[in-house]
Amino acid sequence: MRGVQKKWYSASQQLIKIVVFCVLVGPCIRAGDYIHLILMYPRYAASISAAGNTDKPLRFEWGDKAHWVTDGLQFDTLVYDPTDALSAAVGKDRGSGEMGLATRHLFGHFYVEREFSE
DSSP states (O other), X not given: OHHHHHHHHHHHHXXXXXXXXXXXXXXXXXXXXXXXXXXXXXXXHHHHHHXXXXXXXXXXXXXXXXXXXXGOOEEEEEEEOTTOGGGGGBTOBOOBTTEEEEEEEEETTEEEEEEEEO
16 A cells, blocks of 8 residues: 555656646746847847937847747747837737738837748
């Protein structure tokens, strides 16, 4: 009987580890864009100030975010929008044809646009 209890205890410990891992992985993956922006902020701020006082959005290429070949194309672009006109597009798929376009708000006037194959 004692051996069975040990096995159940061990199995429950493994299950707890898996659940904790799954709970923590999601936020860590999503934090990548925020960390990228924070680390590169001085460069973006210099580009924004060099552009002058404009109401036009400034775009910075972030590259392909596809992790696997089966993910298709996933190009991210950081957008600085001083008018916050992109806030209306957050959470909506604005794609056409074979490519989708989704917008996510990071913070302040910064947004991420992801163009992806559908």
